Amino acid sequence: MPPKFDPSEVKVIHLRATGGEVGASSALAPKIGPLGLSPKKVGEDIAKATGDWKGLRVTVKLTIQNRQAAVSVVPSASSLVIKALKEPPRDRKKEKNIKHTKSVPLEEIISIARTMRFKSMAKDLKGTVLEILGTAFSTGCKVDGRSPKDISDEIKAGEIERTFASIKIDAPAPASGEAFRVNWSDYAYSVYATDSAALCHAVLVLDALARFGSKADRVLFYPDHWDTTVESATDRDSQLLTLARDVYKAKLHPVKPLQVAGRTEDGWVWDETVTKLMAFSLEYYNRVISLDSDLTLLGSLDELFLLPETPIAMPRAYWTDSKPWPLSTKLMVIKPNLAELEKFKRLMESGGDDMLVRMHRYDMEILNERYEENALVLPHRPYALRTAEFRRHNHKDYLGDADEKWDAEKVYKEAKLVHISDHPLPPPWYTWPQGSVEEMQPDCDSNAEGTCAERRIWKGLYEDFRNRRKNVCKLLTVPSADWAMFKERSHDDTNETESDASSVAAATGAPLLVDI
Known part of the structure; x- marks a missing residue:
């Protein structure tokens, strides 16, 4: 006999999905079907929850209890950087190996670092900023119109405060509750x-x-x-x-x-x-x-x-x-x-x-x-x-x-x-x-x-x-x-x-x- 259903039990599942798209039921069914969930309904919920990430590959968290699933997006450094580029949606079937050549403001990189601070292995926010700059370099984009590597070198050399005097990297994240800073x-x-x-x-x-x-x-x-x-x-x-x-x-x-x-x-x-x-x-x-x-x-x-x-x-x-x-x-x-x-x-x-x-x-x-x-x-x-x-x-x-x-x-x-x-x-x-x-x-x-x-x-x-x-x-x-x-x-x-x-x-x- 299968185990007795416990309505108070909570299960958490992480899935990869394409933002704004309804996932294939055949791909979702093996993961959520045994939990009594409808793949079609969950797919629609995922598409709705990831509407702000249209066309991007993101990780979503399903918190499941009593056959109900709450969907939330788990941010990653790469998805946040690509989202910050504000590129128009592309047809993934026609365009492969998309190159991201636009520029991201350094302020946005620092904001992303604050968002991802809880996952960072760095001792301080400056180290997390360097990690995000590395992610930006790997995606091919620029930061303030320059190579992310050059920005990283200036931070390490202590020159960033002179070059960008208006930005204080070690300032604490404001507790204003903007969606891109707080999950x-x-x-x-x-x-x-x-x-x-x-x-x-x-x-x-x-x-x-x-x-x-x-x-x-x-x-x-x-x-x-x-x-x-x-x-x-x-x-x-x-x-x-x-x-x-x-x-x-x-x-x-x-x-x-x-x-x-x-x-x-x-x-x-x-x-x-x-x-x-x-x-x-x-x-x-x-x-x-x-x-x-x-x-x-x-x-x-x-x-x-x-x-x-x-x-x-x-x-x-x-x-x-x-x-x-x-x-x-x-x-x-x-x-x-x-x-x-x-x-x-x-x-x-x-x-x-x-x-x-x-x-x-x-x-x-x-x-x-x-x-x-x-x-x-x-x-x-x-x-x-x-x-x-x-x-x-x-x-x-x-x-x-x-x-x-x-x-x-x-x-x-x-x-x-x-x-x-x-x-x-x-x-x-x-x-x-x-x-x-x-x-x-x-x-x-x-x-x-x-x-x-x-x-x-x-x-x-x-x-x-x-x-x-x-x-x-x-x-x-x-x-x-x-x-x-x-x-x-x-x-x-x-x-x-x-x-x-x-x-x-x-x-x-x-x-x-x-x-x-």
């Missing part, structure tokens, strides 16, 4: 869902990434007992998975959710938010940004993919009383590592402190134990703003400067994301209990009747979340339980967790759907 298929955002509410909120994050023009891949982890077969108009989970895949181009990863158990006097409690750690399994990406689904993105985070090499980068939970402030897991920039994930799984198997499990802080605990000493710390301003900040009177912890004047509008405009967290107020997918807003909203310096920037922004964030939930997920706001009930469930404001939404949902009923 965005090497990077991905990771979101996860363990229940229906979290699935909607993960889709809202994917929607924001699309609106802000993020270039990196998107991955969604979800329970493996869900599927994408929409059985009825009320099958919202399947509808949202399909929306994530087809509209927001997310790669769907069905998994068995991770969980950790904690023992209490009343029995066991379980926490599945540790499923976010599945981002460590994405080893076929160079770097992954893991995001909690209850965040509101206010801008692109693509610049974080270009941080210096580090196993992990996280902001600090500046709102806590602990000193030094612990690292927050709401946003993590990860170097994927399966060995690290296995270590975390072994820790989960032994169980966790019941308070940490109940408060969904176990992931924060184990990641701080592992990375406190060697994590790259992201500035919490602008990567860890919370709505509770707009209700505070003392903002020195967030601002980082006791002398800086608080400006709510400025803080909001510079923030990249906001976590809606105002304990004991219920999460934003619930209606406000009667009397809660008057008690919890920013007090505008004790002006109960008036308004202020803090109050406008605070209310606007809640309203925006609910509108997006309705318009994108087609879900209405869930009725809340009594305000006194939420306050009984509350913890100290220094906690990073929400009230137990699952137990509240059990008391208030299932999410309300919008007809579609």
